[in-house]
Amino acid sequence: MAESAVKAVVGNVSNLAVQETTLLCGVTLEVECLKNELERLKWYLKSADAKWKSGDDSVATWVCQIRAVSYEAENAIEVADYMGKRNSLKKGFLGAISRYARLPGDLITLHKVGVEIKRVRRKLDEIFQSAERLKFNLDTSVVDKVHTDGESEQAYGLMYENIEDDSVMVGFEDEYEEIVDKLVDTEKNLSAVSIVAMGGAGKTTLARKVYTSSVVEQHFETIAWVTVSQKYKGIDLMKDIMKQIMGKRDDSLEQMQEYEVGKKIHDFLLNKIYLVVLDDVWETDTWDQINRRVKAFPNASNGSRVLLTTRKEDVANHIQMPTHVHHLKKLDEDESWKLFNSKALPSYIRRTISDVYEFEELGRNLARKCDGLPLALAVLAGYLSGNLNTQTWCDILLDWPSTKNGHMMREILARSYKDLANHHLRSCYLYFAAFPEDSKISVLALIEVWIAERFIPHIPNHKLEETAHKYVLELAQRNLIQVIDRSEVHGWIVTVRIHDILRDWCIEEARQDGFLDVINKLTGQGGASSSNTMISYRSSFQNISGDLISHESISNSARTLIVFRIPSVFLSNQLKMLRVLHVENSSLENFSRIIGGCIYLRYLRFRRCKGVALPSSIGKLLYLETIDLKFTQIDSVVPKSLWDIPTLRHVYLGNEFSPPRSLRHKELQTFELYLTCAETKHRRHNMIIFLGQMNQLRTFSWEISRIPSELINIFGNMPHLVHIYLNKFNVLKRIPREFPQSVWRLVLFADIIEQDPMPIFEKLPSLVVLELSGYHGRIMSCSAKGFPRMQSLKLDEFSIEEWRMEVGSMPRLSHLTLRRCRKIEKLPEGLLHLRFLVGDIELFNVPQINEDDNTLYELQRRGWKVKRSP
Template sequence: MAESVLSTVLGNVGNLAVQEASFLGGVTLEVAFLKDELMRLQGYLKDAESKRRSGNATVTILMSQIGDAAYEAENVIEAVDYMKKRNDIKKGFMGAISRYAHIPSDLTTLHKVGVEIQRVRRKLSEIFQSIERLKINLDSGVVDESLEDYDLRHLRNDDVVMVGFENEYKEIVDKLVQGEKMLSVVSIVAMGGAGKTTLARKVYISSQVEQHFEALVWVTVSQKFKVIDLLKEILKQILSDVDQSTKIDEMKEYEVGKKIHDILIKKIYLVVLDDVWETDTWEQINRTIKAFPDTSNCSRILLTTRKEDVAKHVEMQTHVHALRSLDEEKSWLLFSSKALPSYRISSIHNLDKYEELGRKLTRKCAGLPLALAVLGGYLSKNLNTQAWSDVLLCWPSTKDTQMMRAIIARSYENLQNHHLRSCVLYLAAFPEDYIISVSALINLWIAEGFIPHTPKHTLEKTARMYVSELAQRSFVQVVQTSIIHERAEEIRIHDIIRDWCIEEASQDGFLDVIHETTSGQVGASSSHNKIFYRSSFQNLSGQILQASPNLRTLFGFELSSLSLPDVRFLRVLHVENTRLKNFSTVIGGCIHLRHLSLRGCGRVKVPSSIRKLLYLQTIHVDSNVPSSLWDIPTLRHVDLCCISLPRSVQILQTLQELRMWPTDDEVGKDPMPILEMLPCLVVLELHCFIPEAMSSGAQGFPRLQELRLEGCYFNKWTMEVGTMPKLSHLSLDMFDMLDEIEIPDGLLHLPSISFVSLHARAIACSSHSTAEGLKQKGCEVTIVTVPL
């Protein structure tokens, strides 16, 4: 991964403005020399990587040293850039002095930085000497890193994998909605990669199932699950009152189980338990109280597992459906739908030859849908008969999982660029069966520097193209697609691919995934002494107390508690459902931080020192955040519970997404006059603002495309002609408001509006003409009213 590391570092430091800071003196020249040496080093990496993969241990060590040196160089260059940023935003007389004079604190820091630059340059000099001894050649070839902009309409993974399972699908649906009235279980059993989860999800969202059952629940069990967490997730899905879901986390296991029982006893329900591994899972779920009552009303449990004894162990009427491998013809249908998609058929010559080779390859896949999908995705990027013949000739002699690993590795190596390869390995950071938000993943990739700057696209657009590429190759499965935008909103990674990513990421020193409690350091693998710059801790008890001093990324999922160590070079901190300690004392020192996401971590106190994080791009925190956040010039995506509006938006020139709840003293003010001045804002979501009136000026919101207002009440909304020229989607959710809601007639003047959704108790009579006018413009209008 040294090539990826070096390219990422060069991309990051290339955007820094160190050379513009005259007060830095001779350090600026030293930084320039350091950049030049990193660029020179990049030219050798192609040859070095090929030697490493051939098993040259000395080159492997050298590649690790290159990665270390690149990260150290980025740290020191960014420290200089940080001094410039800090001085640029200082105000008043002392700010003017510090910008143009060498104050003692700056002189001390510059001296330390200069010493550090010399140390890194000496390390690079030793690396160049090693390159000469190892006879590693300079390779200045240019790699094409362009990607096709795939249309997600061709990437419906569930439809693709359903090829060949039409009969099974109908049989399972029939067993769920027909038959005996007593509570019973339908189990889908098959090996990994056979399509169990995809088939179950297709059944789950079918119209027959949705119409038959009054309550639908889907939970993933996995190998390491906690009963209390599983029950809480089930309860959150069946609660009709969304506000009560916040109270669930405080409930005990018996209370949660009884609440589930009391709700489901009145309903015809279907509960899906996906990916069950242990025979006693059902007993564990019902150990304190029988959560799933049998009222003889045709309720069902749908279970997926790799083990037949698990399927048969549940002590009730059980229908076991052993999912068969695909036959030769169905295998060909699935493979060809990926390798030779219909929208590309017309441009393919020698189609008969491709079919001849393809049918031979499908027989090698032994009817496994995952193998067929990944191989097909890989070969769709290599549409020449020689490449297909080479795959056939080099086919591994192993079967099942080992065969799958060989296919995954080939597709991974074939990815267009190292940026994409980094994005694939990064998926290992998420827990097993985790549903990944695409927008959150994109923010993480950008924060890590994996997404290159291109003249044609924004970083977000390029990242979405990467997601489409990985879906096309079946590295990820699309779970949820936006009906409006026709793009992936949620994805998941198959267990087999995830296991491969974890192993590959560990071998390369890219990422360490820790599942069990360890006494070692953060950033140091529990199984060996390799130092990692990224660590993901998942489902652990105990505290993390120590860290590698150079740790750049820290993930935490479902930890009992987390005491943040000294991580001053941290770029990413992403923690979910974990009690945090000492956060407020540590975070101000993480000046390199790009991504801060604390979901389900309680009321974490965010200090005013947050203003020091001058590189912060993404922040998602569930607690109060001080207004000093608005002093950060690099914000791109902000999702906050409570915060005051910025006094000025002059510094917020990069902000693209904003989701926020107001503080009590801002709640009655119109937020639009301030927010409409944000020049790059694309998505705006506001909750619980209650102004008397709202107004949008003629020049307001120049790039806004999506606007969602939830629980925001106002008597009048005035829109001047010329406002929101790019707004396409507007959603108003005002169910809690008792008065009639009026649709602003100003919407008729918006040139790009294409979708309007309104949820309310009632709408004013005058709004019907506005709605009709929008429809005549070709806008889709959805109005849902639920009277008291």
């Protein structure tokens, strides 16, 4: 039902009405009354939510009406709120007049707002009458299960233990060994292994385990993984492969044609022992498209391999080389129970249950019902791990639906979705439908857009980002999303994906909800909301080839527009209600003309796009929080008016950037800049002055061929910095002692660092991750009690002969990487005194350190894993 889309709007309108009534002059009373009615409506929604969870769908139309009127209320109030923000920013005589008096135009606007709010309140009266007819209870004792200030952080640490780990498999151990053996056997001719099974059977999990195994990593010189899915383009697959094997940036591939890409892949792989994984292949002609112009994967008779996963046996047999087809078996009863038990009743839950044997008996029966499918087992177990009530488990067993036509999986998903803690979390989950099939989704970007959509609630003493991270964690714990990458140090989730079966369910639920409409080449542009009574305020266009997306395809009421891989997108000047605009791999038309009118926009992201020109009217977007233009071709210089936006928090920019003299609002939290063009001396000077004003930053990243050395001095005035990424300096003669004590991750690359950086950086109390490149000095010294929290150290191109490390330095180190440190002859004995007895050491092109090194030998004996390359 539409409840998941409604409460976030109601909460946001209520908060806005509370905070901004002083700006509304004569309509203050109307706003206050509207606020009270919306608060009252929230309690009715709780009753509607309870009816919905119990299976009563009669409330769907009622909630649809609420969503529409809530959006209307928010629009009306934000008109006046925007007027107040605009007037407060005006300068000079006119600004003074507008701040202390009402101009005629403002009075007209306020009158219209008052009329609109009265109309909204009349609609609300009708809705309340409907609620009485539907016999909703006005029960103010019911509360959402949101995370509160008193919540134990330990509980989330325990929850993390139960998150699905792609490196852990149940029931596939023998099959794993068989496939690895096939890939690394002595056969020299190019050959393939195809894993075939139905959706949800664990093909990708098994392939990922094989792909990341140490045996495979050491056997092949080059490896690449591409996900094909149903909506692939051959040229895009080839570019993805090329990017992985050759390290090519996106912008260098843009102009390449299919033959050129295929030829470069062929020539590069010709002298390599390679493994290419094609995951989730649906059609037999995928192989033909990749090799249509040129044979991309050469047979150099050196033992190279292709690994393929598919649901169709004809696809597995179609690949034009000797192929071993492996039919993935379903889990048997014991394996099913083992997987189910590990996720529904992990050790930290078992310790809290007195009647665990009763749960085990019910659990074995439930696991048996899942028909040996790992996905069904994982999702059901994730749901039941949060419902430790034997009656609930028993009810599910008694009410088990038919397993025909996919009903089993749908019922499990529906139960798990309805059981999510609150409407905020349900909205966050449905939002995954907006991303293309098999997408790797950045958690950082996901959190920024969730916040812009107002899905993340304000909780006392919690930052919005912290709450959003907990939401990601909970969805992963329930196995509703899959974790792809985690930070190697703290285990935070970095990227995720959603299984295509779960995504299909989300798409259908989001459409029926009126929450989000997904249009792709399978549904066509006619694939609008399946319910005639539901108007979708969010649209996601995905992989539509051929004609452009025109303004007729997009509702004028749209609040969110998400676009992936569309040849041309025409943006209408009627899209004035947009809050989120997210476009990737597409060309835009008419953007510069209409953007100034999208005054309520909070989130603007263009990645790898063309036809983007930012006009000075961008400064009118007084609600804008995030602007992301990395890897996008900008047809204009970023206007200085951007920096006048008071709400701006996260900025990601590419080449076309000229710094203004001053930064009016200094609340930026994230600033990332990627430049490939040469910097003039004057421009570098202006940039340093401009950046030095950002004293609230938490993340700073600058990637350029030559960072001015003076930049290193600005960080002493940034006390909140957590992440610093600098790539790269030419020559750094000295490193200042005034570095922010809050820094958690520091990456600093230079051609030459003349001063030993360790005595400076080892005093940073919060530093956990350090990556350095370019120190040229005979000795590097780390003193006792230095780097108290350091867990990961990566050194690249360090021209040192001796590394001195006193006992007590880096007590928490668990990851050490040395790259191209050709002069160093041995590891320091101080490493033998580390508190963590097991860790990882990577040695790449460090020829002087070999197996005769006593420190290396002893660390290996203690269980440290050592990875080497020439």
